[in-house]
Amino acid sequence: DAHDTGKGTYEYYMLKEIDEQPAVMRRLVATYTKDGAVQLPAALLKALAGASQLVIVAAGTSYHAGLVGRGLFESLAGIPTSVELASEYGYHQGLLTAKPFFIFLTQSGETADIRQVLVQVKAKGYPSLTITNVGSSTLAREADYALELHAGPEIAVASTKAYTAQVALQALVAKGLGVALGQPAATAFDVVHQLGLAAAGQQALIDQKSRLHELARDLFATTRNAFYIGRGTDYYISLEAALKLKEISYVQAEGFAAGELKHGTIALIEQDTPVVAIITDPATAAHTRSNAEEAAARGAKVLFIAARSEAEPSDQLIIPDIDPRLSPLLTIIPGQLLGYYTSYDRGYDVDKPRNLAKSVTVE
Numbered sequence: 001d002a003h004d005t006g007k008g009t010y011e012y013y014m015l016k017e018i019d020e021q022p023a024v025m026r027r028l029v030a031t032y033t034k035d036g037a038v039q040l041p042a043a044l045l046k047a048l049a050g051a052s053q054l055v056i057v058a059a060g061t062s063y064h065a066g067l068v069g070r071g072l073f074e075s076l077a078g079i080p081t082s083v084e085l086a087s088e089y090g091y092h093q094g095l096l097t098a099k100p101f102f103i104f105l106t107q108s109g110e111t112a113d114i115r116q117v118l119v120q121v122k123a124k125g126y127p128s129l130t131i132t133n134v135g136s137s138t139l140a141r142e143a144d145y146a147l148e149l150h151a152g153p154e155i156a157v158a159s160t161k162a163y164t165a166q167v168a169l170q171a172l173v174a175k176g177l178g179v180a181l182g183q184p185a186a187t188a189f190d191v192v193h194q195l196g197l198a199a200a201g202q203q204a205l206i207d208q209k210s211r212l213h214e215l216a217r218d219l220f221a222t223t224r225n226a227f228y229i230g231r232g233t234d235y236y237i238s239l240e241a242a243l244k245l246k247e248i249s250y251v252q253a254e255g256f257a258a259g260e261l262k263h264g265t266i267a268l269i270e271q272d273t274p275v276v277a278i279i280t281d282p283a284t285a286a287h288t289r290s291n292a293e294e295a296a297a298r299g300a301k302v303l304f305i306a307a308r309s310e311a312e313p314s315d316q317l318i319i320p321d322i323d324p325r326l327s328p329l330l331t332i333i334p335g336q337l338l339g340y341y342t343s344y345d346r347g348y349d350v351d352k353p354r355n356l357a358k359s360v361t362v363e
Ligand code: G6P
Pocket: 059, 060, 061, 062, 105, 106, 107, 108, 109, 110, 111, 114, 157, 158, 159, 356, 357, 358, 359, 360
């Protein structure tokens, strides 16, 4: 049963939820497409098509999914898109164009920081969509439109399958919207094929669990800090992979834009500081690789995670090729598993990290 809430033979929900991701990709394709075409409610499509800008509002892992979504909406639908942290946006809003459309990304649909933005947006009469895993949630009910992630209940505090579902559903919505707007880039983007590649690629990476456990041991067993670096979508995945590691293993992990290392962060590199370099985007692969090599020259222990088409023979982990805009659907799998095994090996309760709640209903 896809919505089984038991742990089965798993010791922790987090690993079960990581394993469910290929099935979630397939479920989203089955739910939101028919004969290769994206199916969205007509009223929602009309409202989106009339927007002069999209504003994605989110928190935590969902915010990281929004960063990836921005690239999808801009490249496929051709609509200027910004991504905002709900806890900031509630108090500091930039200028808006004539017809903004707000998208609330939230696994739980209950995050207070997001809800207070929705209340303001509604008061101003702007249209809104909530993308959530919980169809009966407050934010799903209160927005004009709602789309469900269909990821099944996510129990582990560290979000995994909701993140990849958010990225995939944004790709589907951006494709549907772009086609409706007659954007050639959207017509050329075969979302069903790409999400099929994502499901197969995720499975191939999930099947390398024991390898990832080894890499986690080599890199993070005793460290107190760690860095993930990349550019573009590889930067966004660096932020999310670092969050996975820090929230469940308590390693001070940070994601950085690879080009920014030399502007300050490289001062933190010491002998054996772990650095994970994410290299999937052909446009930036060479630069990120040279940034990682600079870190290595200063003593960093570098794990290279590269797309097959960008890989060097010495790279330790290869990511199957996919449209670069969707590479986060694949690169996050090692990010999740490295976090999982580091927490597990340190003897922590992976599903219930200290100080954190699954949904935060206070501002
Ligand atoms: C909490 C959770 C995070 C989650 C964030 C946003 O902090 O611990 O895992 O990313 O809230 O939650 P939401 O339900 O709005 O996606």
